[in-house]
Amino acid sequence: MNAESAKAVDLPYNGRMLRWAREWRGRTVEEAAAKLKIEPTDVHDWENGRAKPTVRQARELAAFYGRQFLEFFYADAPAIDQSKMIPDYRVHRGAPDPKEDREILEIQHWAEAQRLNALDLYEELGDEPPTFPADLIATIDDDVEELAERVRIRFEFPLQQQQRIPKAKAYNIPSLLRAKMEALGVLVLKDNSLADYRVSGFTIVQFPMPLVVYTAEAPARQSFTLMHEFAHILLRETAISGTNFIRDARTRERKVERWCDQFAAAFLMPRSALVELRGEPSAPQPFISDAALYELANVFRVSAHAMLIRLVGLGYVDDDYYWSVKLPIFRREEEQFRRFGRSRYWAQRIVNKLGDTYTGLVLEAWGTGRIPFHQAADFMGLSNPAHLPVIRQEFGGA
16 A cells, blocks of 8 residues: 555545536546546445545545545535526527536536626726627617627728638637727637537626627637627627527527527628629529538638528528528538637637636736736736746737
């Protein structure tokens, strides 16, 4: 028996607390065992008081469960003032999945903590967060075309600028839109694991600094998702959004999601510009060739998926062609990108996750002595504080 194992035997772990922490996080015995590379019977033995984990194993479990290591020694479970998951507007969810909901809730809590951190940092720096324009308020009865044009003016992002972006650099459009949103006082974060739960993004509408979180998708699809979530802010509608477009808007939630889809489409592909290219739609065509679809998508630097949705919505193409023929193909293509579309450099991933506004606030507060080094590393979520100077260099600081 090694020294760590001998020491672990004497620690007063409470097996009931080990079980409580696992169940609180929605993990199975098999998942815990796989994480630690042990047998499920070992986890059962720990939870039933027949054996004890080593200190290293217990700390790994605490991290895996999202709980504090010291809670494993409590006599009873702590009282937790836990917020509820925000309204879920996803379609085709099936039966509620407690484990899935727990995972999404953890991402929500992380995002809410980053928003509070950002507000604290503004206060530390003696600055006020940007004020979201009060005149950008909408209802689902408003005309998305007119509103999208007003938002373009606010963004200072004319359609011609979007169209002039070289095709080879169109992947930068989501970053550009993210910066435009943050300039209007929106905190935009990214969590790639949302895609595992068929979530494209979510929005929490609180002022100052409403919050948007989006996930890993093909860049052109990310542009659509960002503008969809921005539409939720216009509607003052906190919600989780799914990865599917809405065909039948039979409930209020679906009506909201469809309106947000329509706004995103109107922003990225204005009707007036399409009419100039293709004329007024007369009757929906039964299909559009891939060559024509991709050529048109390239004009607006959007995905073929978004382009076809727009053409269907405006009556250029029959909707059954999208739902029955093209949608399965688009889904396979998007899933392929999600599996392989990840930044390889860790510093870039951290900055991409937290965004320029949040990262800039942390680095400025640290650089001006408002917060100490270790607190800045904690705000950035760094397990190794020595990585902070590397992030500062990557971000462009001195």
